[in-house]
Amino acid sequence: MFRYVHTNIIAKDPDKLIAFYKEVFHCKSIGEKRDLKGQWLDRLTGLNNAHITGEHLLLPGYGDDHPTLEIFSYDAVRENVRGEVNRPGIAHIAFEVDDVETTLGLMIHAGGSQVGELVTAEYPNDTEAVFVYARDPEGNIIELQSWRQKKN
Structure with missing residues (x-):
């Protein structure tokens, strides 16, 4: 089976960003909040002592289980260069x-x-x-x- 599941955004302030997507785009909470840590997460991310918190939001126009917008934050978020529409990688x-x-x-x-x-x-x-x-x-x-x- 193949199906699109989610898009992930790493946020500096996940609560504020979650509220933004709910207010503006009518994304909905589906009870999938996350508080993840452990050796498995360190191995997956390649980070030491990784800790992720956040929530999956149901995207508008879809059924009750997927796809979702996954808004997460790490305890330590790296600063980076602001994205541009012509930057390689996921642009928007x-x-x-x-x-x-x-x-x-x-x-x-x-x-x-x-x-x-x-x-x-x-x-x-x-x-x-x-x-x-x-x-x-x-x-x-x-x-x-x-x-x-x-x-x-």
């Missing part, structure tokens, strides 16, 4: 929303920020999409998108 996560501008406003009000401009792009079959890149309160990049029939 995307949410389809009813109204990109409204959701962007909610993100900013909840501590996020805008990266680039809000744009509308034309696609085949008289379809257009509205896109914007933004950041959550810890700098992770999120793409907001909304699809609709082209306005004539």
Whole structure:
């Protein structure tokens, strides 16, 4: 069997980031909080005395068990260079929303920020999409998108 299970974000302040994703993107708690440590975790992570806490949040638009957004924190979180949209590796996560501008406003009000401009792009079959890149309160990049029939 193969199935997509979760995406993980390591947070400096997991409680704040969990609240952000619940408020803005309607992610839901499913009772999967974690407080992990032990030799098995040290071996898995390659870190000494690793300790992870956090929670799995059900992503909107899916069933009751997966996929989830896993927001965790380590006791010792390394500082790094802020991600950019053209950096190798996972660049962003995307949410389809009813109204990109409204959701962007909610993100900013909840501590996020805008990266680039809000744009509308034309696609085949008289379809257009509205896109914007933004950041959550810890700098992770999120793409907001909304699809609709082209306005004539």
